[in-house]
Amino acid sequence: MIYKHGVLVVGAGLAGMRAAIEAHNQGVDVAIVSKVYPVRSHSNAAQGGINAALGEGDTWESHGYDTVKGSDYLGDQDAIEILAREAPAAVLELEHWGVNFSRDEAGHLGTRNFGGASQARTFFVADITGQALLQVMFEQLVRVGVRMYNEWFVTSLIEDGGVVRGIVGMDIRSGQLHAIQADAVVLATGGMGRVFEPSTNALINTGDGMAIAYRAGARLMDMEMMQYHPTTLKGSGALLTEGARGEGAYLLNSEGDRFMKTYAPNKLELASRDVVSRAEQTEINEGRGIDNCVLLDCRHLGKDLIMRKLGQIHELALELAGVDIVERPVPVRPGFHYPMGGIKTDVDGKTTLEGLYAAGECACVSIHGGNRLGANSLLDTVIFGRRAGAAASARSRTAGSGAAEGSRLAEVALQQETDRLRALLDRPYVGELAAKVRWDMGVNMVKYCGVFRDEAGLTEMGNLLHSLEDRATRVHVGDKGRVFNTNLTSVLELQFMLDLARAVQLTALTRTESRGAHTRTDYPERDDEHWLRHIQLQYASEGPEIHYTPVTITRWEPQVRSY
Amino acid sequence: MDVQLKVRRQNPEAEGEPYWKEYALAVPDHFTLLDALIQLREEVDETLSLRCSCRSHICGSCGMRVNGHANLACKTKLSDLHTDTVTVEPMGNMPVIKDLVVDLEPFWKKLYSIDPYLQPAGEVPEREYVVPADSMLHLDGVVNCIMCGACVSDCESLSVNPLFIGPTAFAKEYRFVMDPRDAADTQRLMQMNGPGGVWDCTHCFQCVEVCPKDVAPMDRIMAMRKMLVDDGVTEKHNGARRQKAFADLVGRYGRLDESRYLMKSVSMGELAGYAKVGLRSAMRGKLPPLVPHRIPEAARIRRIFERTRSTHRRRFKLHQQAQEGSRV
Numbered sequence: 002m003i004y005k006h007g008v009l010v011v012g013a014g015l016a017g018m019r020a021a022i023e024a025h026n027q028g029v030d031v032a033i034v035s036k037v038y039p040v041r042s043h044s045n046a047a048q049g050g051i052n053a054a055l056g057e058g059d060t061w062e063s064h065g066y067d068t069v070k071g072s073d074y075l076g077d078q079d080a081i082e083i084l085a086r087e088a089p090a091a092v093l094e095l096e097h098w099g100v101n102f103s104r105d106e107a108g109h110l111g112t113r114n115f116g117g118a119s120q121a122r123t124f125f126v127a128d129i130t131g132q133a134l135l136q137v138m139f140e141q142l143v144r145v146g147v148r149m150y151n152e153w154f155v156t157s158l159i160e161d162g163g164v165v166r167g168i169v170g171m172d173i174r175s176g177q178l179h180a181i182q183a184d185a186v187v188l189a190t191g192g193m194g195r196v197f198e199p200s201t202n203a204l205i206n207t208g209d210g211m212a213i214a215y216r217a218g219a220r221l222m223d224m225e226m227m228q229y230h231p232t233t234l235k236g237s238g239a240l241l242t243e244g245a246r247g248e249g250a251y252l253l254n255s256e257g258d259r260f261m262k263t264y265a266p267n268k269l270e271l272a273s274r275d276v277v278s279r280a281e282q283t284e285i286n287e288g289r290g291i292d293n294c295v296l297l298d299c300r301h302l303g304k305d306l307i308m309r310k311l312g313q314i315h316e317l318a319l320e321l322a323g324v325d326i327v328e329r330p331v332p333v334r335p336g337f338h339y340p341m342g343g344i345k346t347d348v349d350g351k352t353t354l355e356g357l358y359a360a361g362e363c364a365c366v367s368i369h370g371g372n373r374l375g376a377n378s379l380l381d382t383v384i385f386g387r388r389a390g391a392a393a394s395a396r397s398r399t400a401g402s403g404a405a406e407g408s409r410l411a412e413v414a415l416q417q418e419t420d421r422l423r424a425l426l427d428r429p430y431v432g433e434l435a436a437k438v439r440w441d442m443g444v445n446m447v448k449y450c451g452v453f454r455d456e457a458g459l460t461e462m463g464n465l466l467h468s469l470e471d472r473a474t475r476v477h478v479g480d481k482g483r484v485f486n487t488n489l490t491s492v493l494e495l496q497f498m499l500d501l502a503r504a505v506q507l508t509a510l511t512r513t514e515s516r517g518a519h520t521r522t523d524y525p526e527r528d529d530e531h532w533l534r535h536i537q538l539q540y541a542s543e544g545p546e547i548h549y550t551p552v553t554i555t556r557w558e559p560q561v562r563s564y
Numbered sequence: 565m566d567v568q569l570k571v572r573r574q575n576p577e578a579e580g581e582p583y584w585k586e587y588a589l590a591v592p593d594h595f596t597l598l599d600a601l602i603q604l605r606e607e608v609d610e611t612l613s614l615r616c617s618c619r620s621h622i623c624g625s626c627g628m629r630v631n632g633h634a635n636l637a638c639k640t641k642l643s644d645l646h647t648d649t650v651t652v653e654p655m656g657n658m659p660v661i662k663d664l665v666v667d668l669e670p671f672w673k674k675l676y677s678i679d680p681y682l683q684p685a686g687e688v689p690e691r692e693y694v695v696p697a698d699s700m701l702h703l704d705g706v707v708n709c710i711m712c713g714a715c716v717s718d719c720e721s722l723s724v725n726p727l728f729i730g731p732t733a734f735a736k737e738y739r740f741v742m743d744p745r746d747a748a749d750t751q752r753l754m755q756m757n758g759p760g761g762v763w764d765c766t767h768c769f770q771c772v773e774v775c776p777k778d779v780a781p782m783d784r785i786m787a788m789r790k791m792l793v794d795d796g797v798t799e800k801h802n803g804a805r806r807q808k809a810f811a812d813l814v815g816r817y818g819r820l821d822e823s824r825y826l827m828k829s830v831s832m833g834e835l836a837g838y839a840k841v842g843l844r845s846a847m848r849g850k851l852p853p854l855v856p857h858r859i860p861e862a863a864r865i866r867r868i869f870e871r872t873r874s875t876h877r878r879r880f881k882l883h884q885q886a887q888e889g890s891r892v
Contacts, residue, residue, distance in 0.1 A: 037615075038668065040711050041623045096692045099682035099743065101707055104697035111697070126704065132622060133707050140681035174661060203618040236594060239620045309701070317620055320639065321594075436606035479610030482577045485662045488610040 002179045003411050006032040006148070007397035008390070009183035011155050011168060011210060014042035015131075015379065016361025016386035017189030018138040018147075020350075023390030024187075025145045029397045031390075034150040034170060034181065036205060036490075039139045043191050043203045044382065047131025048242035048313060049115060050123035051095075051379040053088035056112060059120050061085040068377060069557045071117040071273045072341075072370025073517035074533065075223065078555040080348050080366040084377070084384055091383045092124055099137045101126055103310075113310075114247040115375045117273035117564070123376040128242045128313045134379060150181070154490050155209060156422070158186065158357070159407075159414040160217040165356040166407045168213075169418040173490065176483025178419050180411040184400035185393035188214055188344060188352075188359040189386060196498045196505070197337035197450075198443025199238030201230055210363040212497030214344045215504070219352045220537045220548070222365040223342035224501070225508035225519045228373055229452050231277035233336030235294045237321045241314045241333060243375040245299055246270040248310055252281065253296040253330060254289040265564035272564035275372040275518040278335035282452040285334065294332035335452050339378065341369040341518065342508075345537055350389025353539075356396065360389035367535065370552075371517015425492060426478050433475040435488075435495045442469050442502055450505050455523045459510040466503050473499055500540075507545055508536045529559050565593050567600060567642055571612070572653040574660050582660070586649075591642065597650065598626050598637035601664075614664040621776055624712035628664050629653040634714035634774045655717035671713055674733045678755065682740065685747030695744045706739040706784065708777045715771035715781050727760035731771035731781030734762065738784035741791070744881050753792055762788050763803025805829040815869040818862035822852035 008024040010017045013035035024031035035042070054064040065085035069076055096102055096110065102124050105111040115123040126133035142149075152173045159167040159180065167182040190210025194202020215221050231252070232241040246252070252270050254260045264280035265272035272280075281295050299307055304327045307315055311326075318324045324331045343365035350358040361382040368381060442465075449462035473495055480488035514528035515521050537548040567589050574582040587608060591600050598616055605612045616626040619638045626637040631651050642650065658666040684693075715731035722728045729737075737756060740746040756762045762785045771781040792804055809828035813821050826838065845851045859865075 037617060037623075037625065038672070038711075041615075041617055041625050043618065043623070045622050045710070046618060046620070093692060097684070097688050099745065101700040101703040101743070102692070104695065104700050106697060108694040108696055110692050126700075126707065129622075129704070129708065132710065136707060136709075137682075143676055144679075144681040203623060205617045237619070313622075320641070321620070434606065480613075482575065482611065482662075484575070484577055485613040485665050487605070487613055 002177075003182060003408060003415065004032075004179060005182040006030050007183065008032075008185050008187065008393045009034065009168060009181050010187045010189060010390070011035075012042070012189035012191060012361070012363070013037075013039035013142075013149070013151075014044040014189060014191050014361060015134055015138055015382035016389075017042075017187070018142045019383050019386030020187045020189055020358075020360055020390030020393065021147045022138075022141055022145055023387045024394045024397075025147055027391065027394040029394040031394075032148040032150060032181070033142070034153045034155060034168070036152065036154045036173070036209070038151050039142065039149070040135060041205075042135060043206055044135045044379070045132040046201070046203065046240060047134075047379050048128040048240065049244035049247065050113060050125030050130045050376045051092055051134070052115070052118065052122050052374070052376040053092040053124060053380065054085060054120075054122055055089045055092060055110065055124070056120065056122060059122055061088070063119055064088060064122060066557055067118050068368065068374055069370075070562055071372055071374040071377075072368070073275070073372055073527065073562055074370065074529070074557075074559040075226070075367065075517060075535070075552060076370030077367050077553040078557060079553045080368045082555060083348055084368050084380060087384050088380055091380065091387075095134060095137060095383065098141050100133050103127070113244060114271060116243050116246065116271045116277065117268070117374045118271075123244075123247065125244065127309070128244050128311050131379060154493070155213065156418050156493060157414065158213050158217040159410055160354065161410050163218065163354055165217065165354050166410055169414050171422070171490075173485055176486055178415060178422065180415040182407045182411050184397040185356050185358060187350065187389050187393050188357070188363055189361045189389070190363045192362040193340055193498065193501050194337055195439065195494070196443065196502050197227075197446045198440060199233075199447070200337035200443075201233050201238060201240040202337070207494035207498050208363070208501045209494065209497050210359065211344055212500045214352060214354070214357060214359065215500055215538070215540050217354060217357070218540060219354045219357055220345040220539050221342060221504050222345035222535050222537045222550075223367055223370070223508075224340070224504040224538060225512050225536065226341035226369070226371050226517055227337065227450065227505060228274055228339040228341060228518050229278040229335035230338035231274055231281055231335055232297050232333040233338070234318065234322050235292070235332040235334060238336045239317050239321055240336075240338070241297060241318065241331070242311070243274070245297060245311055245314060248306060249302055251298040251301075252277070253298050254284045255291045256289060260284050260289070260295070268564035273372050273374060275520075276564055278452050278518075279520060281335050291332060294334045296330035297326075297333045298330040299326045300328070300330065337447060339373055341365070341367070341371065341373050346385075346389070348388065349392035350385055351392055358389040358393045360385040371519060422489070425489065426481060428475070428477055430477045430479070431475050433472050433477060435473075435476045435492045438469055438472050438476060439495050439498065442466075442499065446502055446505065450509055453520050453522050454509055455521060456510065459506055462506045463510065466499065466506060470499055470503075504538050504545065507547070508538065511536055511547060527562075533559065565643065566590055568649040569600065569604065570649050570651045571663070572651075573612070573663050574654075575611075575662055593643055595642050596638050597630060597640040597642060597652070600642060601637055601652070612664075613662045622710060624710035627655050627712040627714045627717065629655060629717065634717035636712055636714070636776045639776045655713055657717055657719060657722045658713065666713075668713065671716055671730075671732070674730050675711070675736060678729065678733050678737045678752070679748070680733070680736050680740075682743065682746050683748035684745050693745045699742070699744050703739055703743060706735050706742075706779055709735050709779045710777055712776065714774045714776060715779075718770040718774045720768040720770055721764055721766045725760070725764055728764045729760045731785070734785050734788070735779050735781040738788055741788060749881070753788065753795065753797060756788050757792055757797055757801055757804065761801070762792070763801045802830060802834075811869075815866060816862075817856060818859045818865035819856065821856040823854055823856075
């Protein structure tokens with residue numbers, strides 16, 4: 002089948018749904034396609050909260066400065082200004098739509114502290130903020146009645162001469178491939194955590210949108226900037242919210258010391274995430290860890306506060322690690338969490354391809370630069386989701402009647418993808434499994450593109466990727482059926498992830514300085530003279546092309562960064 | 565540790581009936597059922613289909629029946645099961661698409677049927693709605709629902725009454741009824757009073773038992789029943805009249821007077837329908853006495869009733885407060 006819509010949003014997390022609602026509000030024919038049901042999206046995993054300078058005495062400039070400093074001056078300040086200025090309205094909109102934000106005694110919105118912030122400006126719902134937001138966004142999507150293509154796996158973009166005209170996707174339930182033509186496509190497919198093993202991310206976070214955009218010719222940016230979250234659970238790697246430290250929890254080493262006083266004497270545990278993760282890894286590497294972990298100590302917060310505000314992490318620690326955080330400190334370590342990089346967009350979500358927009362975690366505006374502040378990602382999704390939805394709508398309203406041409410291209414693309422999937426299903430078994438290749442990629446990405454990096458390791462990773470890419474051409478699809486064939490989708494996802502692993506490795510090798518989350522032990526200093534600029538990648542069959550673009554600086558000149 | 569998984573398989577493309585397939589796996593002690601199923605799917609049998617994503621009880625994808633009861637596979641620690649063989653089946657009350665994957669479309673339709681979004685009244689405030697902190701905190705318990713479908717899977721009412729709106733949608737409805745910002749609670753409660761509504765719950769506790777997030781849907785259903793009774797919206801449904809009749813009789817006589825109970829809780833027309841049963845009961849000497857036995861301390865029971873008679877009203881409604889305010 003070939004379907005047609007004015008605006009097509011890919012991904013039904015917070016950014017995607019916000020974009021779709023905006024397009025609907027602007028009177029455009031909009032549909033949303035997602036590989037899982039909307040409420041399954043990974044936005045629900047955000048625990049801690051959403052930032053906005055809404056409180057008495059807080060200003061957008063302060064929020065903006067904190068974000069710029071958090072980004073280690075790699076964030077583009079025009080975009081950060083928009084983020085900080087629009088944040089209050091965005092949070093109030095969510096409240097008006099039904100999010101049950103925590104209140105203070107007087108019934109007004111209450112805040113909690115968060116890392117890297119000079120004020121308590123994080124609004125929250127216990128430690129299930131993302132879930133509360135996702136549910137409400139879904140409710141609004143249902144209210145306005147956006148057409149949903151749920152459990153559809155997008156395999157590629159329909160692109161011709163630098164113009165994107167739709168997608169090809171598989172209805173997972175039937176296994177049938179279809180094309181959806183659109184004047185504008187908004188990618189909001191979230192993160193790429195599965196490139197790394199372990200990670201805090203869900204199994205669906207395979208970077209699909211980034212990879213299909215990259216293959217279609219859109220540029221990726223800041224891909225060396227990968228965030229390791231300081232408090233992921235030993236073993237499973239599950240996320241324990243920064244909100245725990247926001248509420249006052251300590252980090253301890255094997256000697257029982259609050260070691261953050263050495264690394265961030267002012268902000269201690271509430272320094273930015275790159276700083277805390279680096280400190281933890283240093284403690285572990287220097288022999289002051291416990292079984293490759295440090296300890297997160299919540300005991301002094303008391304049972305009442307823990308149950309009221311940190312109930313979910315209490316449950317996770319208990320069920321996954323057997324630790325009751327009321328009684329005992331819980332072992333944690335830095336774990337892969339979030340890419341600051343992604344599909345390069347302008348402040349309206351426009352990518353380097355015509356007709357293609359991106360928002361949320363898969364996009365790079367860049368507001369997070371070298372390091373994202375906690376509770377800025379939920380904010381990113383709703384603000385830039387809305388803006389991308391608006392820009393895509395504007396394009397749809399003014400798009401010419403390229404319908405006949407679009408329909409011909411859609412048919413060609415559909416046939417190509419049908420053939421490609423057929424060939425995948427027909428591959429003979431030679432002993433290569435997608436899961437095994439992914440695992441080898443993941444553990445090595447954490448090893449060589451982790452908290453600390455150097456040239457030797459990154460070069461080694463480059464070589465490993467060659468062999469992984471080669472092995473991936475031989476992976477086998479054992480399930481020959483069409484209905485709900487998750488074996489087939491896992492092979493497609495592996496191809497996406499290998500492209501992204503290459504992008505991370507290559508840009509990390511290229512940036513010969515240390516900035517934000519990117520720490521090169523062979524280049525330990527920040528080097529503004531040479532590296533106050535972004536690295537962009539463009540796909541080419543002979544290997545990625547590297548481009549450099551300047552960082553936009555509006556009002557905050559780079560300074561020495563300390564917490 | 566060694567684990568034996570007995571998995572209910574079904575493949576629509578093979579036109580086969582459902583069948584059991586057993587797998588023996590060696591897994592680390594800390595493994596959840598989901599970890600084991602993923603290992604199974606990746607290394608042993610790639611044709612096994614299941615939904616899963618977050619691995620940390622937050623996305624609601626991996627609902628399935630484990631040893632006969634619905635749960636999230638990622639929340640089921642194998643070492644806690646204490647059974648030699650773990651049986652794994654798709655969730656109940658929903659058609660199977662393939663293996664452990666069920667058709668959730670009916671589930672979502674039920675959810676959409678309750679208008680699951682905030683319906684405030686009046687002007688949108690410039691800042692946030694100012695509401696009691698407790699009222700927002702109270703909602704956390706229901707906002708915790710991740711729509712995994714476990715409660716719907718094991719709901720006894722749904723298994724015999726497909727019209728029943730079901731525990732997930734009721735929990736959602738409760739979330740809006742209790743939200744001080746929502747002004748549509750009268751319409752919401754009237755819908756809950758209709759066919760498939762709260763009175764069709766059989767009180768079996770399954771949803772409370774299986775919910776992996778402690779949402780306790782049945783408690784929410786009972787709370788809405790009570791609101792309906794308190795609001796006097798009881799004429800339309802037997803269930804409400806029964807509940808009221810039961811409480812009135814026990815409150816007055818200290819025991820259930822079955823004859824009066826019947827008279828009070830059904831309409832005259834319906835009463836005729838009971839004639840045959842009544843006659844048969846009478847012939848076998850099983851008709852309850854027309855004048856019930858008095859119990860000695862009925863007065864004490866009456867006092868208990870008066871003391872416990874609820875003060876639990878919907879405390880938080882902004883629009884009610886506004887209306888009450890305007891009446892003063």
